[in-house]
Amino acid sequence: xxxxxxxxxxxxxxxxxxxxxxxxxxxxxxxxxxxxxxxxxxxxxxxxxxxxxxxxxxxxxxxxxxxxxxxxxxxxxxxxxxxxxxxxxxxxxxxxxxxxxxxxxxxxxxxxxxxxxxxxxxxxxxxxxxxxxxxxxxxxxxxxxxxxxxxxxxxxxxxxxxxxxxxxxxxxxxxxxxxxxxxxxxxxxxxxxxxxxxxxxxxxxxxxxxxxxxxxxxxxxxxxxxxxxxxxxxxxxxxxxxxxxxxxxxxxxxxxxxxxxxxxxxxxxxxxxxxxxxxxxxxxxxxxxxxxxxxxxxxxxxxxxxxxxxxxxxxxxxxxxxxxxxxxxxxxxxxxxx
Amino acid sequence: xxxxxxxxxxxxxxxxxxxxxxxxxxxxxxxxxxxxxxxxxxxxxxxxxxxxxxxxxxxxxxxxxxxxxxxxxxxxxxxxxxxxxxxxxxxxxxxxxxxxxxxxxxxxxxxxxxxxxxxxxxxxxxxxxxxxxxxxxxxxxxxxxxxxxxxxxxxxxxxxxxxxxxxxxxxxxxxxxxxxxxxxxxxxxxxxxxxxxxxxxxxxxxxxxxxxxxxxxxxxxxxxxxxxxxxxxxxxxxxxxxxxxxxxxxxxxxxxxxxxxxxxxxxxxxxxxxxxxxxxxxxxxxxxxxxxxxxxxxxxxxxxxxxxxxxxxxxxxxxxxxxxxxxxxxxxxxxxxx
DNA sequence: TCCTCCCATTAGACCGATTTAATTATACAC
DNA sequence: GTGTATAATTAAATCGGTCTAATGGGAGGA
Numbered sequence: 001x002x003x004x005x006x007x008x009x010x011x012x013x014x015x016x017x018x019x020x021x022x023x024x025x026x027x028x029x030x031x032x033x034x035x036x037x038x039x040x041x042x043x044x045x046x047x048x049x050x051x052x053x054x055x056x057x058x059x060x061x062x063x064x065x066x067x068x069x070x071x072x073x074x075x076x077x078x079x080x081x082x083x084x085x086x087x088x089x090x091x092x093x094x095x096x097x098x099x100x101x102x103x104x105x106x107x108x109x110x111x112x113x114x115x116x117x118x119x120x121x122x123x124x125x126x127x128x129x130x131x132x133x134x135x136x137x138x139x140x141x142x143x144x145x146x147x148x149x150x151x152x153x154x155x156x157x158x159x160x161x162x163x164x165x166x167x168x169x170x171x172x173x174x175x176x177x178x179x180x181x182x183x184x185x186x187x188x189x190x191x192x193x194x195x196x197x198x199x200x201x202x203x204x205x206x207x208x209x210x211x212x213x214x215x216x217x218x219x220x221x222x223x224x225x226x227x228x229x230x231x232x233x234x235x236x237x238x239x240x241x242x243x244x245x246x247x248x249x250x251x252x253x254x255x256x257x258x259x260x261x262x263x264x265x266x267x268x269x270x271x272x273x274x275x276x277x278x279x280x281x282x283x284x285x286x287x288x289x290x291x292x293x294x295x296x297x298x299x300x301x302x303x304x305x306x307x308x309x310x311x312x313x314x315x316x317x318x319x320x321x322x323x324x325x326x327x328x329x330x331x332x333x334x335x336x337x338x
Numbered sequence: 339x340x341x342x343x344x345x346x347x348x349x350x351x352x353x354x355x356x357x358x359x360x361x362x363x364x365x366x367x368x369x370x371x372x373x374x375x376x377x378x379x380x381x382x383x384x385x386x387x388x389x390x391x392x393x394x395x396x397x398x399x400x401x402x403x404x405x406x407x408x409x410x411x412x413x414x415x416x417x418x419x420x421x422x423x424x425x426x427x428x429x430x431x432x433x434x435x436x437x438x439x440x441x442x443x444x445x446x447x448x449x450x451x452x453x454x455x456x457x458x459x460x461x462x463x464x465x466x467x468x469x470x471x472x473x474x475x476x477x478x479x480x481x482x483x484x485x486x487x488x489x490x491x492x493x494x495x496x497x498x499x500x501x502x503x504x505x506x507x508x509x510x511x512x513x514x515x516x517x518x519x520x521x522x523x524x525x526x527x528x529x530x531x532x533x534x535x536x537x538x539x540x541x542x543x544x545x546x547x548x549x550x551x552x553x554x555x556x557x558x559x560x561x562x563x564x565x566x567x568x569x570x571x572x573x574x575x576x577x578x579x580x581x582x583x584x585x586x587x588x589x590x591x592x593x594x595x596x597x598x599x600x601x602x603x604x605x606x607x608x609x610x611x612x613x614x615x616x617x618x619x620x621x622x623x624x625x626x627x628x629x630x631x632x633x634x635x636x637x638x639x640x641x642x643x644x645x646x647x648x649x650x651x652x653x654x655x656x657x658x659x660x661x662x663x664x665x666x667x668x669x670x671x672x673x674x675x676x
Numbered sequence: 677t678c679c680t681c682c683c684a685t686t687a688g689a690c691c692g693a694t695t696t697a698a699t700t701a702t703a704c705a706c
Numbered sequence: 707g708t709g710t711a712t713a714a715t716t717a718a719a720t721c722g723g724t725c726t727a728a729t730g731g732g733a734g735g736a
Contacts, residue, residue, distance in 0.1 A: 003478075003722095005721095005722055005723080006722070006723060007722080007723095015685075015686085016685065016686045016687075017686085017687095017722090017723080017724095018685075018686055018687080018688095018723095018724080018725080019684085019685060019686070020723095021722095021723060021724060021725085022685090022724090022725090025724095029683090029684075029685085030684075030685080031683085031684060031685090034684080034685085046477060048452050048453060048478060049453045049723090050453065050455065050721095050722055050723065051453045051454050051455070051723095052390055052393045052394050052399060052454070052455050052721090052722080052723095053394050053691090053721070053722035053723040053724090054722080054723050054724070055390045055691090055723095056390050056391050056394050056690095056691045056692065056693090056721090056722080056723080056724095057690070057691045057722085057723055057724050057725085058691080058723090058724070059691070061390060063454075066434075071415060071418075071419075072412070072415050072416065072419065074410070074412070077409060077410050077415055078410065080409075080436075081409075081410065081436060081438070084434075084435065084436055088435070088443065088446070088447075091450070093433050093435075093450055093451075093454055094433065094434050094435065095431055095432065095433060095434075096404075096422075096432050096433075096434035097422065097426070097431075097432065098418075098419060098422055100419070105426065108426070109426075112429070112431055113431075114386050115386060115387045115388065115389045116389050116390070116401075116431055117388065117389070117390050139384060140341075140386060223617070223618070224617070224618035224621055225617050225618060225621060228618075228621050253618070254618065254621060257618075257621050257622060257623055258621075260623045261623060279561065279562070279563050280561075280562035280563060280566075280591070280592065280595075283562055283563060283566045283592060283595050283596075284595060285595055285598045285599060341692095343691095343692055343693080344692065344693060344694095345692080345693095353715075353716085354715065354716045354717075355692090355693080355694095355716085355717095356693095356694080356695080356715075356716055356717080356718095357714085357715060357716070358693095359692095359693060359694060359695085360694090360695090360715090363694095367713085367714070367715085368714075368715080369713080369714060369715090372714080372715085387693090388691095388692055388693065389693095390691090390692080390693090391691070391692035391693040391694090391721090392692080392693050392694070393693095393721090394691085394692080394693080394694095394720095394721045394722065394723090395692085395693055395694045395695085395720070395721050396693085396694070396721080397721070
């Protein structure tokens with residue numbers, strides 16, 4: 001199992017190590033016939049390029065770190081896909097960690113990636129993350145881009161959905177359809193998207209002079225189970241809400257399933273709107289109205305911003321918000337007349 | 339942004355590079371007070387261990403490659419999670435690629451990982467993969483474990499679900515409940531789990547002397563959309579099937595949504611069984627009967643087998659099948675009486 | 677023939693940690 | 707004081723590419 005290295009190719013081809021190195025990378029310094037011969041020998045010997053050695057010398061690993069907070073969420077899965085696609089195209093590799101909402105795991109992941117010498121990091125910070133927690137990245141001078149979640153007061157590169165506007169839009173529409181008792185359901189509290197969605201929600205209610213129900217939001221894990229787990233609580237409120245803005249489509253799915261189980265028909269007796277526009281949302285019964293913000297856009301924008309930094313882009317931090325568009329579907333029904 | 343290295347710590351602590359190296363790794367060769375002093379200096383200077391350099395010297399990167407075929411499938415997401423957990427615990431890193439059912443991408447990923455010098459690889463091969471395609475891994479002597487899918491005739495380490503038995507079990511149950519016109523829905527054809535599930539399906543039908551409908555299976559993408567897209571086709575068959583075994587829970591979800599849209603109630607008018615037992619399956623309306631095979635078990639078994647190989651385990655290839663257990667829920671209803 | 681210029685090739689230092697073999701310091705016995 | 711064993715430390719080679727500066731060889735001009 002001995003690995004073939006440059007010096008062995010050099011020997012076999014009757015040239016020097018330097019020539020082999022240059023030839024294999026297609027340097028114009030090497031004459032065409034020589035390069036061709038070297039390439040053939042390398043192929044014949046089954047040579048595998050050693051990126052570790054090259055990385056040591058170049059101080060560049062061509063590796064990107066991706067730290068997610070919750071990749072069981074299909075939105076993140078879709079996002080990662082587009083990140084991966086871009087990275088693959090450039091012949092780079094992806095170091096991946098799911099911090100699973102644990103600060104400790106996240107910090108360990110960052111440390112690991114620094115030790116591996118990643119060229120840059122894409123990070124969706126867990127909820128308790130402070131500016132100090134990321135100080136190690138700043139000190140190490142490793143470029144990073146936050147995605148989906150930002151850290152209030154910490155001015156960094158960031159890409160995420162237009163959460164305030166999205167939620168605002170949805171609630172305005174609900175009000176326009178006659179709803180007055182509206183509630184916000186699900187999400188990890190004290191993450192920026194949760195906070196911003198709640199903010200847009202509240203703003204729309206207040207602007208219309210509608211009193212907020214009490215409580216006016218309930219939190220949950222971002223999953224079908226999370227949404228389903230809050231149904232009883234909501235139905236026990238008096239007066240009972242008639243509409244819900246859900247933190248995500250998955251939460252909305254769970255909530256709708258829970259409603260149905262209790263004989264309440266979403267899209268007729270209860271209006272539901274989600275966030276994300278997953279591919280299956282339009283297939284649901286009823287089709288789920290939702291705030292569409294393509295995960296692929298978030299992903300490719302984030303990785304592009306990072307790659308620009310790696311190429312030496314020096315400007316001030318950029319904050320990019322991807323537009324959230326309300327997709328009207330049957331689950332967003334008018335208030336029933338009493 | 340200059341990086342601190344061992345020699346600088348050595349200088350500051352008044353010892354040699356070798357001492358620093360040993361001290362930081364807690365070697366018993368170094369006297370306690372010295373080690374303590376060195377550690378303090380390293381801390382003060384903000385030293386970050388350079389794994390690239392260590393990897394070059396040690397010929398070991400402490401990195402594992404994970405190549406998935408379709409990680410938008412929630413089953414894989416859950417599986418990856420348990421893999422990650424195990425790897426993290428051991429201070430190793432994960433190089434991740436989603437081949438997205440493309441052989442070309444898969445081969446590129448394998449090449450990349452070899453160049454990065456991963457210690458081992460977990461691979462879910464795309465459908466066209468042949469033994470020759472993985473020859474490069476064998477030649478390079480890099481241990482690998484296949485998961486979820488195997489390659490017929492290629493005797494390697496493998497961990498996956500008990501697909502034949504699972505499908506067999508489900509179909510027997512359907513027959514017991516009075517169903518005769520049963521169809522298999524969804525999945526990527528010519529992957530081993532598809533083939534094995536279809537095989538178990540067929541075996542159960544034949545053993546009971548029931549004629550297979552024509553066609554007796556339809557394929558689809560493994561997703562909600564995939565399942566939904568096959569409903570019309572199935573309902574147009576004559577005689578119309580009364581039960582379906584679906585390739586996965588996601589396919590089953592899509593299929594059930596499609597049935598409902600056409601006014602057919604799964605769990606009453608049509609029996610449906612899935613594969614995987616996703617956390618939301620029990621929450622569905624109706625709750626989805628399914629073949630449970632915990633993704634975390636598959637994942638942790640696969641990574642453990644790989645780690646054993648890395649520790650020098652030399653035995654013959656091991657094939658491990660994780661039991662699939664039929665979870666009876668409302669979607670698996672008896673045949674209605676005509 | 678000699679000199680210059682240019683192109684192709686190469687020697688050798690380098691990246692930063694690891695480890696072996698050697699050296700120095702310390703302890704203890706005789 | 708000498709010798710031996712043991713503990714602590716270190717010099718230097720090493721991992722495998724990369725790249726700069728130097729070398730060699732051939733063409734062309736005078």
